[in-house]
Amino acid sequence: MADPHFGGIKIRHLYKIFGPNVEAHVNAVQKGLTKAELNEKHGHVLGLRDINIEIPSGRIQVIMGLSGSGKSTLIRHINRLIDPTAGEVLVDGVDVVKMRELELRVFRRHQTAMVFQKFALLPHRNVLDNTLYGLEVQGVERSQAVDIAMRWIERVGLKGFESTYPNQLSGGMQQRVGLARALSNDAPVLLMDEAYSALDPLIRMDMQTVLLDLQKEIRKTIVFITHDLDEALRLGDQIAILRDGEVIQQGTSQDIVLRPADDYVANFVREVNRGRVVHVEAVMAPLGSGLSPHGLTIPVGTTIEDAMRMIANGPDNEVAVVGQDGKPLGAVNLRQLAGAMVNSHAAASENSGSLASAL
Numbered sequence: 001m002a003d004p005h006f007g008g009i010k011i012r013h014l015y016k017i018f019g020p021n022v023e024a025h026v027n028a029v030q031k032g033l034t035k036a037e038l039n040e041k042h043g044h045v046l047g048l049r050d051i052n053i054e055i056p057s058g059r060i061q062v063i064m065g066l067s068g069s070g071k072s073t074l075i076r077h078i079n080r081l082i083d084p085t086a087g088e089v090l091v092d093g094v095d096v097v098k099m100r101e102l103e104l105r106v107f108r109r110h111q112t113a114m115v116f117q118k119f120a121l122l123p124h125r126n127v128l129d130n131t132l133y134g135l136e137v138q139g140v141e142r143s144q145a146v147d148i149a150m151r152w153i154e155r156v157g158l159k160g161f162e163s164t165y166p167n168q169l170s171g172g173m174q175q176r177v178g179l180a181r182a183l184s185n186d187a188p189v190l191l192m193d194e195a196y197s198a199l200d201p202l203i204r205m206d207m208q209t210v211l212l213d214l215q216k217e218i219r220k221t222i223v224f225i226t227h228d229l230d231e232a233l234r235l236g237d238q239i240a241i242l243r244d245g246e247v248i249q250q251g252t253s254q255d256i257v258l259r260p261a262d263d264y265v266a267n268f269v270r271e272v273n274r275g276r277v278v279h280v281e282a283v284m285a286p287l288g289s290g291l292s293p294h295g296l297t298i299p300v301g302t303t304i305e306d307a308m309r310m311i312a313n314g315p316d317n318e319v320a321v322v323g324q325d326g327k328p329l330g331a332v333n334l335r336q337l338a339g340a341m342v343n344s345h346a347a348a349s350e351n352s353g354s355l356a357s358a359l
């Protein structure tokens with residue numbers, strides 16, 4: 001679905017300062033003037049400091065942080081709704097910062113689509129006409145636009161609601177329309193700014209599932225903003241955690257949960273359900289002699305919770321954890337997995353240091 005040649009997104013040394021005389025302070029900020037100092041001494045606000053993020057094509061990059069950490073400022077640089085103070089934003093190899101007006105307009109229309117927290121649907125348009133709005137703006141002929149829109153309406157689970165108006169739909173359904181509209185664009189980059197934050201927890205989980213299922217097919221380069229760590233861990237192929245406009249940790253869900261960079265991240269991670277995040281290879285022990293004779297194996301990448309389900313009714317032996325080539329790499333048993341679910345990250349990272357890092 002996505003263009004296999006699309007080069008992803010590279011953000012390099014991106015800075016954003018808000019205030020009337022930005023140029024006067026950029027050097028000092030680049031040399032280390034803090035956000036608090038900039039604010040107190042010079043009355044300017046540091047939005048972003050030296051952001052460097054590489055998002056490969058077809059992956060989901062989550063940007064996470066508390067309110068005011070710079071998430072919205074960062075995502076808005078990708079389609080240049082905000083101009084940076086310094087730095088580069090390369091989308092498919094082209095620096096968005098240097099684009100002229102016409103090029104930028106074409107880029108926004110064809111290369112990016114956005115999904116917003118407040119849905120941003122047009123109230124006087126029904127589901128079909130909201131979904132094909134972007135195509136209409138692009139000048140796509142009506143019957144073709146209807147075909148495309150109907151396909152996405154069906155894919156997001158809204159078949160039969162084409163003629164319904166937004167105020168007749170629940171929040172979750174309105175956000176499905178937002179997603180269908182964004183996908184109808186067929187842009188390689190999907191920007192989702194707190195897209196699910198207004199939804200009830202169960203609906204929110206549903207929408208996360210919808211996105212993950214769709215992503216298997218559409219393989220877009222998705223930038224997803226959230227302040228919710230569970231959502232970040234569930235959706236992100238990569239996660240960047242922001243604080244005060246700076247990236248304080250980047251990595252996979254495993255990296256973040258098993259090796260939090262500092263107390264700020266550790267605080268986020270404390271409440272996480274490890275069983276759903278941590279993979280068996282992070283807690284497995286070296287291969288022993290008591291392997292299950294029943295041939296049961298667990299593939300690397302299986303979460304602890306799923307692994308427990310797989311072996312819950314089996315014999316009390318060790319079960320081999322196998323790599324993609326089927327070769328055993330280590331072993332786990334039920335007691336060990338149960339321990340890792342409740343244990344502090346210390347136990348998991350102890351093993352992960354010696355075993356998982358060797359994978």
Ligand SMILES: Nc1ncnc2c1ncn2[C@@H]1O[C@H](COP(=O)(O)OP(=O)(O)OP(=O)(O)O)[C@@H](O)[C@H]1O
Binds near residue numbers: 045227
């Ligand atoms: N136009 C602006 N003028 C001045 N300061 C701004 C402007 N926009 C954002 N800021 C400041 O930049 C910092 C980052 O704000 P931003 O809205 O990007 O954070 P956020 O992580 O998206 O927060 P939230 O989750 O509340 O939306 C904050 O200190 C904010 O006050």
